[in-house]
Amino acid sequence: MLFLATKAFSQDSPGFKEYDQTTWRLYQQRQWDSLIIVGKQAMASGNDYQYLNTRLGVAWFEKGNYRMASRYFGKALRLNQGDEFSREYLYFSMLYSGRSGGARSVTNGFSEAARQRLQLKSPVRPAYVYVELGPLNTNAINSLRDSYISGSDSIYGELNLPGNAFYFHAGGGFELGSFVTAYAAYSNLSLDRYERIELGDIDTIRRSYDFNQHEAYLNLSVEPVPGLRIVPSFHFIYNRSRPIIATYNQDSAAYNFHVKSYTNKDIATGIALYADFGLFDIALHGNYATLMNKTQAGGGAAITWFPSGNLDY
Known part of the structure; x- marks a missing residue:
């Protein structure tokens, strides 16, 4: 209970709401360069959480930097293994940067619905x-x-x-x-x-x-x-x-x-x-x-x- 309370306090600390609202607005407006700058500032201030990593991952992905994108999507997944949105983006980040082995290892966590939607073949x-x-x-x-x-x-x-x-x-x-x-x-x-x-x-x-x-x-x-x-x-x-x-x-x-x-x-x-x-x-x-x-x-x-x-x- 102490651990959960500490996590809740860190996300409600000063600066978190402003960073979260700003990065969400920049994400919706597709202002990827600005989102990356503000996102890095947020992380430097100690605001490191799943949704921020996902937004930064999408920003790098849209800029064609799939290796940087995979870094943030991977971190988002470590914070929440059930984040299928980040997992799917991580799969394509690996694939588009020539790392097919890494893409295959990502598919292990896909739901059956995601596997069918992406038309993934049998793993064996x-x-x-x-x-x-x-x-x-x-x-x-x-x-x-x-x-x-x-x-x-x-x-x-x-x-x-x-x-x-x-x-x-x-x-x-x-x-x-x-x-x-x-x-x-x-x-x-x-x-x-x-x-x-x-x-x-x-x-x-x-x-x-x-x-x-x-x-x-x-x-x-x-x-x-x-x-x-x-x-x-x-x-x-x-x-x-x-x-x-x-x-x-x-x-x-x-x-x-x-x-x-x-x-x-x-x-x-x-x-x-x-x-x-x-x-x-x-x-x-x-x-x-x-x-x-x-x-x-x-x-x-x-x-x-x-x-x-x-x-x-």
């Missing part, structure tokens, strides 16, 4: 399919097929060149509720390789073989609250080929050649955190990988500024 569904494929051509083999490779000493020379390839990638995006989206994909690279070995001036080996690479990729985008996104990812790579391996025997002073079945499995994982601070986005990311039997780790950070509060340049 396939979102899209992406496929790309095609040949990758090169003239590397033809340009070097008959070149002299034994060097100035005319003892030994070796070439291992990439030839033509075919690439295939298929993936799909999925919406797994209001807070989670996923992308899963598979890709394959089938590559012709060409080996040529010279001993002295004699072509000893000319041979083609296949290099095959399979990849699986998965990432999740989790946005528990609008403006905070966590993105873990996983990438698996499997390579298979059968190249010729040359070894030199010191005792017999001769080269030995044999075909070796080669396989390699690589894994890359990462996690990224994106946070929305009004006109700024802050991103932090880290990754860990085992690539070609070597361990790698890294991280980074980025700040993105949206001076207009939208996607305009």
Whole structure:
């Protein structure tokens, strides 16, 4: 009871009625610039309440600054979770500023009537399919097929060149509720390789073989609250080929050649955190990988500024 009484007293304190009446009048007259100025003055004087945040949100929205608008609508919702007017405006503020994940998380609080009016689709569904494929051509083999490779000493020379390839990638995006989206994909690279070995001036080996690479990729985008996104990812790579391996025997002073079945499995994982601070986005990311039997780790950070509060340049 003491808490409720304190809140009631703060809104009836000197200045509140004047600020409330003025911002309401400016809101009705659609004087957005003046409303923003007076609204900021009201907040600086300690008058911070749901309706003032909603009015400021509408003012910024009408000016096309959707990022500033979402800031005030989000605050209005924190003061009153049942404010569907602010929730709907927050949804479009997120959508119009390119933050579709945040828009989806806002829909979790919509009533069924609002969902039908906005024609929102089921929160669990396939979102899209992406496929790309095609040949990758090169003239590397033809340009070097008959070149002299034994060097100035005319003892030994070796070439291992990439030839033509075919690439295939298929993936799909999925919406797994209001807070989670996923992308899963598979890709394959089938590559012709060409080996040529010279001993002295004699072509000893000319041979083609296949290099095959399979990849699986998965990432999740989790946005528990609008403006905070966590993105873990996983990438698996499997390579298979059968190249010729040359070894030199010191005792017999001769080269030995044999075909070796080669396989390699690589894994890359990462996690990224994106946070929305009004006109700024802050991103932090880290990754860990085992690539070609070597361990790698890294991280980074980025700040993105949206001076207009939208996607305009």
